[in-house]
Amino acid sequence: MNMAKLIIMAGGASSRMKRSIETSELTPETKKIASSAHKSLIPLGPKQKPLLFHLIQNAVNAGFKEVYLITSPENEAFKEYVGSALKNNLFAGALVHYALQYLPQGRNKPLGTADAVQQAMEQYPELKNEFVTICNADNLYSVHAFRLLLAPRDTPHALISYNRSSLNFSTARISSFAIMDISEEGYLQNIIEKPDPETVRSYENTSDHIGVSMNIFSFEGALLFPYLKNCPLNLDRNEKELPQAVRMMIEEPKNKIRCFKVSEHLPDLTSAEDLKNFSKL
16 A cells, blocks of 8 residues: 555634734734635745645655645635645645535534545545545644654554643643553553543653644554544534544554654644744744
8 A cells, every 4th residue: 555645634714813813913914814714824934835835845755745635615725826726736746636525514614524534535535545644734743753654564553642741832732632542562542632630640650751642643544434434423513523533443453553652842823823933934
């Protein structure tokens, strides 16, 4: 199987970014782009290249050749910047194909990340027969992290486990991140959403690496797809979420997930306040 295929999820509404725009110190032109386009397309740094460009460039430098970009059907901003064809747009050194996340009948917002990846795999059936790496569009994953997920491994699936203490975010923000229960052999045992302080302390007492999931995974497509289809709705968010599909997967021994431990900061673009962190790009 070809492991050099990357799915980037860029179908969200960027609601927090849009809410924070008006009170920011951005230029009028940047505010206009940030208000109307996905946050991964906001110009950054002296070269004014968006996060999506740097993200795909890092993936290409790690060895990826093809990118499947999940967007909403109303993706004119992506077409203007990345390319207007449905498939085979040459961008940042990769061939980029669009996968469109359609709204189910009766809904006014997307059905979630598990649904997004499911629709991508239905539109591009070859992904069901490949190893695929999946990540967010609003995090700048490093070349090192991408390379780890392309390296040979002893399991069908893998993810990056970020050391909680290496993430340069506020304490309040870090406290909301899901942490991972990892076996001594390095396999994922559980993803714990919104862990309480007592749970975090219990991991601090037993490990110098508290693993945080930042939504970058590698899966064998054929094994992943059924869990995407059968993923239940999160009752609070009313969405099908990829981490829940992962939890369902690891209940079966065939779906071992190797955790690659990384101790580095992961630049994140959630709100307008985060834009200053990309000033050197």
